[in-house]
Amino acid sequence: MTVTNVDAGANANAVATDALYVYCVARGDGNCLMGPIGLDDRTVYTLTSGPLRAVVHNCPAQPYESQDPQVLQQWIIAHQEVVQAAANAFGAVLPMSFDMIVRPAQAGSAGDALIAWLDEKRDRFCRLLDRVEGKAEYGVQIFCDRQRMAASLVEDDQALGDMRDEAAAKPRGLAHILQQKLAKAVREGVEKQADAMAQDFYGRLRRCVDDVRVEKLRKDDSGMQMLLNLSCLMPDGAKELGRELDEIQDTPGVSVRFTGPWPPYSFVGA
Amino acid sequence: MEPQLPKSYRRATLVDLLDRVLDRGLFLRADLVISLAGIPLIGAQLSLAVAGTETMLKYGMLAEWDQSIRAAGAARRELPRSDAPPGGCQNDTPCQTA
Numbered sequence: 193m194t195v196t197n198v199d200a201g202a203n204a205n206a207v208a209t210d211a212l213y214v215y216c217v218a219r220g221d222g223n224c225l226m227g228p229i230g231l232d233d234r235t236v237y238t239l240t241s242g243p244l245r246a247v248v249h250n251c252p253a254q255p256y257e258s259q260d261p262q263v264l265q266q267w268i269i270a271h272q273e274v275v276q277a278a279a280n281a282f283g284a285v286l287p288m289s290f291d292m293i294v295r296p297a298q299a300g301s302a303g304d305a306l307i308a309w310l311d312e313k314r315d316r317f318c319r320l321l322d323r324v325e326g327k328a329e330y331g332v333q334i335f336c337d338r339q340r341m342a343a344s345l346v347e348d349d350q351a352l353g354d355m356r357d358e359a360a361a362k363p364r365g366l367a368h369i370l371q372q373k374l375a376k377a378v379r380e381g382v383e384k385q386a387d388a389m390a391q392d393f394y395g396r397l398r399r400c401v402d403d404v405r406v407e408k409l410r411k412d413d414s415g416m417q418m419l420l421n422l423s424c425l426m427p428d429g430a431k432e433l434g435r436e437l438d439e440i441q442d443t444p445g446v447s448v449r450f451t452g453p454w455p456p457y458s459f460v461g462a
Numbered sequence: 463m464e465p466q467l468p469k470s471y472r473r474a475t476l477v478d479l480l481d482r483v484l485d486r487g488l489f490l491r492a493d494l495v496i497s498l499a500g501i502p503l504i505g506a507q508l509s510l511a512v513a514g515t516e517t518m519l520k521y522g523m524l525a526e527w528d529q530s531i532r533a534a535g536a537a538r539r540e541l542p543r544s545d546a547p548p549g550g551c552q553n554d555t556p557c558q559t560a
Binding site for chain 1: 476
């Protein structure tokens, strides 16, 4: 393929848009125009093969990159909104990660390559679509207040309480050593209690949902420790998880974040 | 009493969205996809985008996030791929769809 007589300076608008940005895969036949709802208001439409369609827009064969944080945010949000629009229009969707752009192959167009990919993955995608049909992803994060746990541990635990009282009664040098010992014991106690809580909460939440992914815990410097970071798959709008989270939230020192419904980003991987 | 309701993504933080849109979801096969070398950059840029938002600091997740994106980017770069920008038509009209 040759590009003829393009003066890049004068023809900034004439960049070839022969690649395809892919938002998600859904079921259905017949191509469909979804309108200018894409990244940078690109026109979004579907490409179909067999029982599956991909939701795409035409774009130049280069990744989306920008130095402007605002632009990046808008892209990410636009990506999510197109996936959501596709879910509203077509039912279950398998969302793509950001910046998944099919390039034209030597043997054919980007559309050909995308359709070949859909055909190759057909069985797997149909199985995944069956699995997420009528369901949505919800994010659950549970935090505990370590300081509060430490304080109540010393109050409630006889041995730790005794250590504290003993330290208070000793002369300064010895008290210091005892306090360090106490601090270590409290740290370990809090750790043990946090583990036990995380296991208990996980078991209770697992029963409320169809599937769960355990995500990496995030560090937190505000004194709140993340105990659990879960992505949960369950029927859209189901109430059991919210009820269980209400009960968990009643545990002293524990707080809960609950977000969704999300398209099943966390349930389409290997 | 009505049980706890989730925050919809508009009220959830950008972090929740980034977590999913950048890190998860389906990936294209490496030989089909445009160079993803830009992705680590996006991770770093987005750290600017959300720097100052309380939540981002609170979860302190950026370093980890940027790291994992870089690792993923590095892993992808080991796969065979072509960076050559394809030549192509100058036709900017969207495909005709029915």
